[in-house]
Amino acid sequence: MSTPTRITHLINGAPWEGTAERTSPVYNPATGEHTGDLDLASTEVVGEAVAIAKAAFDSTWQRSTLTARAQVLFAFRELLNAKKKDIAALITAEHGKVLSDAEGEVTRGLEVAEFACGIPHLLKGSFSENVSTKVDVYSIRQPLGVVGIISPFNFPAMVPLWFVPIAIACGNSVIIKPSEKDPSAVNAVAQLWKEAGLPDGVLNVVHGDKEAVDALLTHPDVRAISFVGSTPIAKYVYETGTANGKRVQALGGAKNHMLVLPDADLDLAADAAVNAGFGSAGERCMAISALVAVEPVADDLIAKITDRMGKLVTGDGTRGCDMGPLVTAQHRDKVTSYLDSGVEDGATLVVDGREGDVEADGDGFFLKPTLFDNVKPGMSVYDDEIFGPVLSVIRVDSYDEGLELINTNPYGNGTAIFTNDGGAARRFQNEVEVGMVGINVPIPVPMAYFSFGGWKNSLFGDTHAHGMEGVHFYTRGKVVTSRWLDPSHGGLNLGFPQNQ
Ligand code: NAD
Numbered sequence: 001m002s003t004p005t006r007i008t009h010l011i012n013g014a015p016w017e018g019t020a021e022r023t024s025p026v027y028n029p030a031t032g033e034h035t036g037d038l039d040l041a042s043t044e045v046v047g048e049a050v051a052i053a054k055a056a057f058d059s060t061w062q063r064s065t066l067t068a069r070a071q072v073l074f075a076f077r078e079l080l081n082a083k084k085k086d087i088a089a090l091i092t093a094e095h096g097k098v099l100s101d102a103e104g105e106v107t108r109g110l111e112v113a114e115f116a117c118g119i120p121h122l123l124k125g126s127f128s129e130n131v132s133t134k135v136d137v138y139s140i141r142q143p144l145g146v147v148g149i150i151s152p153f154n155f156p157a158m159v160p161l162w163f164v165p166i167a168i169a170c171g172n173s174v175i176i177k178p179s180e181k182d183p184s185a186v187n188a189v190a191q192l193w194k195e196a197g198l199p200d201g202v203l204n205v206v207h208g209d210k211e212a213v214d215a216l217l218t219h220p221d222v223r224a225i226s227f228v229g230s231t232p233i234a235k236y237v238y239e240t241g242t243a244n245g246k247r248v249q250a251l252g253g254a255k256n257h258m259l260v261l262p263d264a265d266l267d268l269a270a271d272a273a274v275n276a277g278f279g280s281a282g283e284r285c286m287a288i289s290a291l292v293a294v295e296p297v298a299d300d301l302i303a304k305i306t307d308r309m310g311k312l313v314t315g316d317g318t319r320g321c322d323m324g325p326l327v328t329a330q331h332r333d334k335v336t337s338y339l340d341s342g343v344e345d346g347a348t349l350v351v352d353g354r355e356g357d358v359e360a361d362g363d364g365f366f367l368k369p370t371l372f373d374n375v376k377p378g379m380s381v382y383d384d385e386i387f388g389p390v391l392s393v394i395r396v397d398s399y400d401e402g403l404e405l406i407n408t409n410p411y412g413n414g415t416a417i418f419t420n421d422g423g424a425a426r427r428f429q430n431e432v433e434v435g436m437v438g439i440n441v442p443i444p445v446p447m448a449y450f451s452f453g454g455w456k457n458s459l460f461g462d463t464h465a466h467g468m469e470g471v472h473f474y475t476r477g478k479v480v481t482s483r484w485l486d487p488s489h490g491g492l493n494l495g496f497p498q499n500q
Contacts, residue, residue: 007183008039009207010190012052013200018045024180024209029096029325030316031362036094038183041208046175046215049204053146053173054221056201062143062171066120069169073117076165076196080110083192087185089318091156094182096324096365097280098317102157108445109161112466115448116165122471123170132499135483141475143171144223144247148216150237151186152229153179153327154283154387160186162452162465163226164203168193170474172223174203175216181327183207217241224473226465227251228285230385231411231457238460249461249473251453253385254413257290258442259402259428261419262297268440269418270304276416276442277391278312278323278369282335285458286414286436286443289386290375291393292402298395302350302373305391309351314368315359325358325365326388332365335388338381339370342392345379347372353389377405385411399424407433413454416442435459 007026009016016039026036041049080087088102095102116122127138147167151159160176167174178186190205206212216222217240224247227237234252241248258276260269276288293301317324326332336354343349353370360366367389375382375392382392396402406415416438417428425439435454438444446452446467453464463473 002035004034004037006039007036007187007207009041009045009049010187010205011049012204013194016045026094026181026183027328027365028093029327030318030360030364032329032364033362036184038180038207040180041177041206041212041215043211043215046206046208046212047219049175049206050146050216050219050221052201053175053204056199057143057145057173060199061173061202062145064171066123069171070117070119072193072197073113073119073165073169076193076198077110077113077117079192079196080106080113080189083188084110087157087188090184090188091182092317092324094184095153095156095327096317097283098321098324101280102317105155105158109158111448112161113165115466116169119169122468123475131481132497134486135481137479137481139477139479141170141471141477143475145172146222147172147174147224147226147474148222149174149176150213150216150225150227150229151176151178153181154280154285156182156185157189159228160189162228163470166466166470167226167474168198168202170471172474173201175206175222176203177206177208177212177216180207180209213237214240217246218244222246224248225250226473228465234460235457247473249453249463249465250459251285251465252458252460253387253411254285254287254454254458255290255385255409255411256286256288256414256416257292257402257406257409258288258416258418259292259294259399259406260297260301261294261399261417261421261424263420264297264418265420266297266301266304270301270308272416272418272440272442273301273305273391274308274312274369278309278389281323281326281367282389283327283387284443286445288416288442289390289392290382291391292405293393293395294399294402295395295397298373298393302371302393305371306351309369309371312369313359314366316361316364319359321359323369323389325360326367327365329365331388332367335386335390336367338384338386338388338390342372342375342379342381345381346374347376347379347381347392348374403428403431407431410457411454412456413458414438414444416440416444435464
């Protein structure tokens with residue numbers, strides 16, 4: 001076994017040279033090997049990074065031209081595209097997802113960088129000439145200053161890329177704090193920003209845990225926080241950040257339902273349920289975890305799903321398998337505990353992911369795809385966000401019963417309906433209380449030029465990620481009323497300004 005590599009912060013364009021008081025182990029989930037030791041930032045180190053970021057914002061970046069920013073973004077886009085496979089390999093080594101999935105995640109992040117390349121157009125204000133006699137009014141959007149981004153383990157490249165390119169394109173300086181479980185992808189991507197010509201100090205990577213997050217949430221020079229993670233932490237981040245005067249968007253957890261109507265193509269629905277339930281070992285915020293079958297389709301659907309699950313290969317993500325391990329041994333054990341609690345609560349365990357072999361060496365953190373039937377609200381397998389390869393079938397008797405189940409669930413990230421009835425699909429898109437809806441599409445992740453975000457306990461704050469909402473989040477509006485003086489403008493008038 002090789003010695004774990006030290007992984008550290010990148011501040012002002014260079015690796016941090018201090019000695020960390022605390023570190024955290026990083027593992028290869030497919031082998032269980034301890035591969036890295038991550039420096040965890042203290043409050044002082046976060047303060048150091050914020051001071052550097054503020055200096056970069058004040059001295060250069062906020063006044064950089066749109067052309068200069070767009071040039072950095074175009075160069076970054078090219079570099080990221082060229083290094084896609086390298087970044088994917090880093091993701092697989094620390095997260096465990098299979099290589100093709102890791103590459104797909106980088107591609108989705110790349111699309112946000114491509115969107116941000118259009119920043120000269122995206123930041124265009126509006127102009128009204130002659131709103132009153134010789135008076136013009138125009139609006140502009142300006143950067144906020146230093147912004148903090150805190151990301152989860154499950155998309156170590158894509159989630160940071162939802163935010164960083166837009167924040168930088170808008171003229172802000174950034175402190176990003178990646179998940180401590182799989183930190184290396186962000187360091188590698190930060191290196192590409194430097195190569196693309198981004199001035200040192202505009203983007204800083206600070207690794208850490210609660211101490212670093214709290215330092216960002218309370219630092220007076222951090223103007224805004226973008227957070228993605230579990231619901232309890234998202235709520236905490238939103239409440240603490242806003243109490244400290246910051247603009248906050250905090251995206252939380254999920255329980256995504258897929259409603260299958262009796263007229264649906266059941267082969268298509270079974271493919272979709274397996275792909276969306278077990279892709280990335282169910283560790284996606286848009287994974288389908290609750291399959292709502294409107295009777296009489298449940299038996300047929302379960303038979304088709306079980307058949308497909310029997311063909312899935314679980315193993316080391318570098319070997320062309322379908323599904324990799326869970327991120328840590330603790331998370332695997334927590335997910336596995338739901339198999340017992342589901343049975344105790346009265347659900348039927350149709351496929352037990354603890355059985356069968358995996359294709360990997362060592363002692364990886366594996367649980368194979370698992371299927372429950374006869375799941376009901378009130379059971380922990382339904383009520384909790386499991387965040388693993390566990391798919392639960394809930395049988396309902398009608399569309400209305402299925403819709404009510406989805407709408408009463410406290411989460412509202414993503415959902416999907418499978419049907420061949422356009423009227424039913426249209427009714428669903430109108431009536432369902434969820435932020436992102438798929439119609440015969442199981443993982444409806446919006447393209448970069450739309451915005452990503454859920455409702456209810458899946459998002460705290462009112463601004464979604466990327467698209468125009470991202471541009472608005474990272475800028476503040478200003479409206480200018482101007483008149484160039486000429487002699488006719490003299491005279492006193494204490495009345496409220498009105499059109500003349
Ligand atoms: P997490 O909440 O444990 O961690 C997220 C971030 O918060 C990490 O950077 C972590 O270091 C930090 N953190 C952890 N504990 C903290 C604490 N006590 N105080 C302050 N900061 C803390 O989430 P995770 O396990 O990394 O990611 C999985 C979760 O993220 C799931 O719930 C998933 O649904 C959610 N997620 C949501 C979306 C979305 O768009 N809504 C996208 C991806 C993931």
